[in-house]
Amino acid sequence: MSLKLGVLVSGEGSNLQALIDSIKKNELSAKIVFVASNKPEIPALKRAEKAGIPCQFLNPAEFFTRESYDEAAAQEFLKRGAQLILLAGFMRILSTKFLSYFPGAVINIHPALLPDNPEENEIILPDGTTSKVFRGSSAVKQALEAGTSWSGCTIHLVTEKVDAGPVLIKKPIKIYPDDTIFSLHSRIQEQEHILLPLGIQVWMKKRLTIC
Numbered sequence: 001m002s003l004k005l006g007v008l009v010s011g012e013g014s015n016l017q018a019l020i021d022s023i024k025k026n027e028l029s030a031k032i033v034f035v036a037s038n039k040p041e042i043p044a045l046k047r048a049e050k051a052g053i054p055c056q057f058l059n060p061a062e063f064f065t066r067e068s069y070d071e072a073a074a075q076e077f078l079k080r081g082a083q084l085i086l087l088a089g090f091m092r093i094l095s096t097k098f099l100s101y102f103p104g105a106v107i108n109i110h111p112a113l114l115p116d117n118p119e120e121n122e123i124i125l126p127d128g129t130t131s132k133v134f135r136g137s138s139a140v141k142q143a144l145e146a147g148t149s150w151s152g153c154t155i156h157l158v159t160e161k162v163d164a165g166p167v168l169i170k171k172p173i174k175i176y177p178d179d180t181i182f183s184l185h186s187r188i189q190e191q192e193h194i195l196l197p198l199g200i201q202v203w204m205k206k207r208l209t210i211c
Ligand code: GRF
Pocket: 010, 011, 012, 013, 014, 015, 016, 044, 088, 089, 090, 109, 110, 111, 189, 192
């Protein structure tokens, strides 16, 4: 039986596309049952529509509280039987309300290296030097501004703390002196697309071990 996936998006949806393609190629035994967006008319929704996946813009302005929005989003996924929720460029912080419906089953793609121990604020780079951990939506910019020689991408479990959940899989990526936010982010995204199906497989194996 294939894994039922729910996906939350806010923008381009290149990671959603990578997932659609990897399922199509049978690299991942999964089915995307629903895609929800907090932004209207974004490329990610068009990608879902094109692939025949049920999708919807859930307008935050129609909800009085973050919790009521998250409750509605969670119900949409639950009624379609989603077992794992993927945040694929979802630019909104989820409340514990949402997470409580999918314990240990919400994963995020972060465009920087995160430490194995979520409490750490420093990470050892492949060249042996250490770097601050870059969390939040400006992680690519932060890495460039800090002048570190490596960045990367991480697929991790989502917890209450932003970008501080257990790591499933990660990959370091070299930063070059002439890198811009665009060039570095593009190289990071290429790797995200490869890492994402692998991260989901790691999650599935861990789940089997726990059950
Ligand atoms: C990705 O780079 C991911 O790391 C970050 O948001 C970006 C989303 O890109 N969380 P896309 O919408 O999947 O193209």
